[in-house]
Amino acid sequence: MTADPQPAALEVPRIDDLLCFSIYSAGLAFNQLYRPLLEEIGLTYPQFLVMVALWDRDGRTVKELGEALYLDSSTLTPLLKRLEAVGLLSRSRNPKDERQVLLRVTDKGNALRPKAAAVACAIVDTVGISAEAAKTLRSGLDGIRNKIHRQD
Amino acid sequence: MTADPQPAALEVPRIDDLLCFSIYSAGLAFNQLYRPLLEEIGLTYPQFLVMVALWDRDGRTVKELGEALYLDSSTLTPLLKRLEAVGLLSRSRNPKDERQVLLRVTDKGNALRPKAAAVACAIVDTVGISAEAAKTLRSGLDGIRNKIHRQD
DNA sequence: TGCAAACAAATTGCACACAATTAATTAAGT
DNA sequence: ACTTAATTAATTGTGTGCAATTTGTTTGCA
Numbered sequence: 001m002t003a004d005p006q007p008a009a010l011e012v013p014r015i016d017d018l019l020c021f022s023i024y025s026a027g028l029a030f031n032q033l034y035r036p037l038l039e040e041i042g043l044t045y046p047q048f049l050v051m052v053a054l055w056d057r058d059g060r061t062v063k064e065l066g067e068a069l070y071l072d073s074s075t076l077t078p079l080l081k082r083l084e085a086v087g088l089l090s091r092s093r094n095p096k097d098e099r100q101v102l103l104r105v106t107d108k109g110n111a112l113r114p115k116a117a118a119v120a121c122a123i124v125d126t127v128g129i130s131a132e133a134a135k136t137l138r139s140g141l142d143g144i145r146n147k148i149h150r151q152d
Numbered sequence: 153m154t155a156d157p158q159p160a161a162l163e164v165p166r167i168d169d170l171l172c173f174s175i176y177s178a179g180l181a182f183n184q185l186y187r188p189l190l191e192e193i194g195l196t197y198p199q200f201l202v203m204v205a206l207w208d209r210d211g212r213t214v215k216e217l218g219e220a221l222y223l224d225s226s227t228l229t230p231l232l233k234r235l236e237a238v239g240l241l242s243r244s245r246n247p248k249d250e251r252q253v254l255l256r257v258t259d260k261g262n263a264l265r266p267k268a269a270a271v272a273c274a275i276v277d278t279v280g281i282s283a284e285a286a287k288t289l290r291s292g293l294d295g296i297r298n299k300i301h302r303q304d
Numbered sequence: 305t306g307c308a309a310a311c312a313a314a315t316t317g318c319a320c321a322c323a324a325t326t327a328a329t330t331a332a333g334t
Numbered sequence: 335a336c337t338t339a340a341t342t343a344a345t346t347g348t349g350t351g352c353a354a355t356t357t358g359t360t361t362g363c364a
Binding site: 028031032035061062063072073074076077078093097098099100101 | 311312313314315316321322323
Binding site for chain 1: 161162163164165166167168169170171172173174175176177178179180181182184185186201204205207208220221222223265266268269270272273275278279280281285286288289290292293294296297299300301303
């Protein structure tokens, strides 16, 4: 119960003991799992996340979308231009405030929605985790993410 | 207790209900948290992970490193060349099997180790999660990652 | 009103990730 | 031995992420 007279030299943990690596490699794995399924409906994984966010709430600005996804315009602008180029959404300046760009899902974009739902469903099946376990994981991860972001 | 006569139309979940998004955004957050700290010792976040893996076991091949990090040579080769260019590691063909490239941490690379340990320590402090909670999260995430990879 | 500060997107430059392919080496089968 | 298959890195091309900067618009305040 006494303090170390000679504190152990500061050591780097092993890679498998780093929580950040578990998150990093699980993220890569999800990307790899989604990729072939999303390819069939013409989306990348980040594009899928953008569409999911817009299906939930249409007509957002780039800034609002970025706040939902934790991405900024330098990432979103080119991605959104690609989605516009394939006709899944429209980008137009807000007449009320020309600084903003409003994002609207097109009919073609909405037509993709059930197919995206099927992909999400297939992912859940493959990962094979219970709803409770997923919720527990999510709340732990969201807590970490929020703590990091609150500290700038 | 009867099956839905008209099953609900397949719907896309909200973005915040997707486990994959919690993992995705937590991964981005860690990257953003590490970036300024690692910048001071001249590393990116993936480069840090590579060095951590090599500090644990030196003299690995590119393939072995890739198996540890779940990355392939098309990602690792340019990254390793950058680390070699700044003198943190050496890349040399294995004389016993010229197909392989052996990775060895240089003295300069080993000199970085305590500084990297300090960064890892600072991250743990900022995230402020207990060792138990971190272990629980890790095992859940590693389980998902391993399940995905076992299914190709 | 006029003008600096604030704000929203877009642009630029760099570093991952990854599929697909290529190049070089080794292993294996006849 | 010789040819083919398998293995390991490297290369190519596309799409993110992000810091730093730029462009265009709006707000605030003297």
